[in-house]
Amino acid sequence: MKRRTPAYINILIVLGLLLVVFYMFSQSSDFLTSKFFIGTALISIIVVFIQTAIGDLIENEKFKKLTDTEKATYVAEKKVPYFQYLWNGAFKSQSEKEEKDILIDHGFDGIMELDNQLPKWWLGLFYFGVAYCVLYISSYFLTDFAHPIKEYDQEYKEQIASVEEYMKTVPQATIETAKFSEDNVEEGRVIFETNCVTCHAAEGKGGIGPNLTDNFWINQPEKTLFKTIFYMVENGSTNNPTMQAWGKNGVLTGNDIEKVAAYVYHINQEKAPITQAQGGAAPQGTQPNWEKAAE
Template sequence: MRSKISSFIMIPSFLSVVIFIFYVFLVSYNHISYLVHPITIFFFIIITILLCVLESINHLIFIRKLQFLSKEERKKIFEENEGNYFYRLYRFMFFDSKKIYHDDVKKIDHGFDGIIELDNKLPMWWIHLFYLTIVFSAIYFFSYLLIDFSNPYKEYDIAYKNQLKEIEIFEKNTPQVTIENASFRENLINKGKILFEENCATCHNSDGSGNIGPNLTDDYWINAKEKDLFKNIFYIIWNGSDNNPTMRAFGQSGEIKGNDIEKISSYVYFINKKFKKSLKGKAPQGRKITEWSKI
């Protein structure tokens, strides 16, 4: 007797479902790469082709066998195998195949209202979907209870760690700017402003006009370590102030990376050039450096 659905439809569909499930559920665990590998897909195709060959051999054997069966048996088999695969698949999924050929459907008599109800069997797709939901819920129930699979907190942890690793790799591969190659760049000003507000505004005020720390928008400087204004700003953010540990060494301690110090320095340089005359702030500290006040 032949199976209702041909194996060369059954097995690839089954494999597709398995691959789909793996892909959906395991992709966050990074185990997926070997499944969507070209070699896997190649095997998938080869298996399907082999199954097709097997199927046609089966068919030949089946035809040979038919010759040895009685007329009755042959008729029955022909009825069940009527139409092509897809028609049979359709019949199998949506109807109870026995119901079509044998008129022995149970009838339920309601009695009191005279209505007779046909006790049809549920279609195959419905029953299988129902079983699938049971299997699905069991898998999820136990995985939630016992293991980390599909646990959102664990998934978050893994994603978080992966991201940190990516950042680490990125930072290793992109060398940070140092005082030697740092320079004022206009396109960094906006990013520098954000970083300045996060890291420096508590002591220097968000516009740089000074608070605990000195006014950064005037021509007076306590610390003049470099010849160039931009480099001087970079130097102080990197090394901190020798006279006053309140201005700490953001760069040396690793608190702020070179690239970000370049951004902040660009912002400080920019506000020093721009607001010098107009902005009222903390009274000047240090000495006036006239070369730096030229615009």
């Protein structure tokens, strides 16, 4: 008759598995105080006790059927502490009689095969692996758990939210505070190439939108060139909605407008105009007398 695993070891194993599974799903240790976890743990412990009690009953019945000598060895074996019994078991080799019982009826080159029982720890790990696999695959397909794409989306949303939160605290340039700065030209070029080239063409030589390199301007809302550019990008054109209000529509922030305005100012003032002969669009509007001071 086989010796049974004591209840306290079964309880420890069950609690260990519960901890792993709960942690896996909640990804934090908060569950330790949740009623759901405590309830599941209590019910599991009660189930272990019931299983032990049923085991005891079966053991008693089997014990009654043993011969007296078998009873004596069983009682003697049971006195050995459980862990020592396990330790001894690890080194026990089969007696010749036992080997004969499990010898499989085939061999090769004189090598015979024994139908050994699989070790309990191995079987335990195997069944745990199978159960874990079923749990994992079903939660992968039926829930949001462990889905790389969904986790990525979630983290992406969180990051965007924190960037937005941060942007709210960053002071943004306004038409009053914006100034031309050489340092903004490069970043402004990138913003221009992403948002503006479709209409104003490469280097602002003009296409659907007017040539931005010459000194002819349809719109002249401000007294200085830099502020005029800032104003146009922030508010768009009242004559022609093709030029949208990039700032008012929330596409570009005040700081982005300051940068892209620096780039447009740079191609207009610090570079030679791209004339019609060089592939630029024909001048539109009139030639203003910009105030220099506030630039």
